[in-house]
Amino acid sequence: MQTEADTHRADELAELARHVREGVGRLNWRMRSEADTPSPGPTVLAVLSRLYRAGTHTPSELAEAERMHPQSLTRVLASLTSRGLITRTADPSDGRRSLLDITHAGRVVLREYSISREQWLAAAMERALSPTEQQLLRMAADLMLRMADS
Template sequence: MRLLYRHLRSLSLQFIFVLIIVIAMTTSRDPASEPAVVIASELRELVGRLKQRLRRESGNHGLSLSQMAALGRLYRCDTATVSDLARAQNVRSQSMGHAVAHLQSAGLVESRADPEDGRRTLLSLTPLGRERVETIRAARDGWLYRTIEDRFDREEQLILAQAVQLLSRLTED
């Protein structure tokens, strides 16, 4: 189980959602008998519900979804501009600028001039911001780990581990 948990921990949260959903689908019926379009639709719906559940389990800590996404991106990338964050979330730079301003006023994000291009401003997490992201992730990981332990027997957990390998192909370019 520790090996499975290490694999799951190293994956992105969204990838884990997909993984859990595929397992849930395979345990209730034979997905090979359904057209891919039906599987895709059910998978999308289940991913949405699982994302909502994980958000509920970790709490929002007074942050909007956009702000939480920006913190997560900065955690993974170390630095980014407001435009980088906006592009990653598919929102306008102005909207992301408002989200970042809130994060800065909360002491979670700091900015500095780009050493290679002084016209650009680079954003990064403060120690408090890094701690906040890690707290949120730990709550989500803990809930997910406990839920896997409680709801899947050893054989299903092994299937889940195999599904990690299969689902990784969905994220390949």
Template sequence: MAETPPGMSASSVRAAHEIRIVVGRLRRRLRETYDVEGLTPTQTSVLSRLSKDGPSSASGLAAAERVRPQSMALTLGALDERGLIERRPDPDDRRRQLISVSETGQAFLEDKRRAGEEWLARSLESGFTEDERQTVIEALALLDRLNAI
């Protein structure tokens, strides 16, 4: 664990460390709970990004994902082949295409998210008491305040 910087409490440093570790483990575990049906992490990330942020160009996605445009073209080709994305001309620049999640892609993402949440709910139900679950809910409300800072 990191050394306590001047002007910071040891509890702040420990909490930051523990949150990072737990969130990372939970994130990996949630990813394991659902079968991504052969999608690479980049393909899954692009599909999720399109679902969350809305339509984008291939170059915009490449920049957001920090990959070369050629790599993004391969990623989009694989998603297109599976019917998970749609392409349409950009109304502002007909030379460009806007990529969005197709209905099939949206259903795919919703199914995977639901599977992850079901695993989490079952795990909380079987591994925690009602009081512990209430404590988790209270702690999450506190952690959500990090987004406002």
């Protein structure tokens, strides 16, 4: 049986979750709009980021990891390959499958976009937050990363 205190705690956590989601969403939107480098697009960023962080994937593994339909990725992967941002090679253990990797050029695109967003964010933190608030934000960022990895 749930007590009144349990219900109150659940309501507080739900409100905190909404507040964090809204803050993260608005900050993400603002960083995209303020970045000096135009966004390559959410799907392109997702593919490049996944290959950068997690390494080689098959197209189906990539689709599953990003919760996308493989057919939705076909054009994106063809474009990224033709632009030299990813490579597609035959899987040595199964010639019917291909393996995708990010190239140096893909890393450069990803990093330039990230740097632009980080520069805006650093300037905004300098303008808007005291040193104590910056330290609190560092702690909150660590907590968010821990939640994301759990």
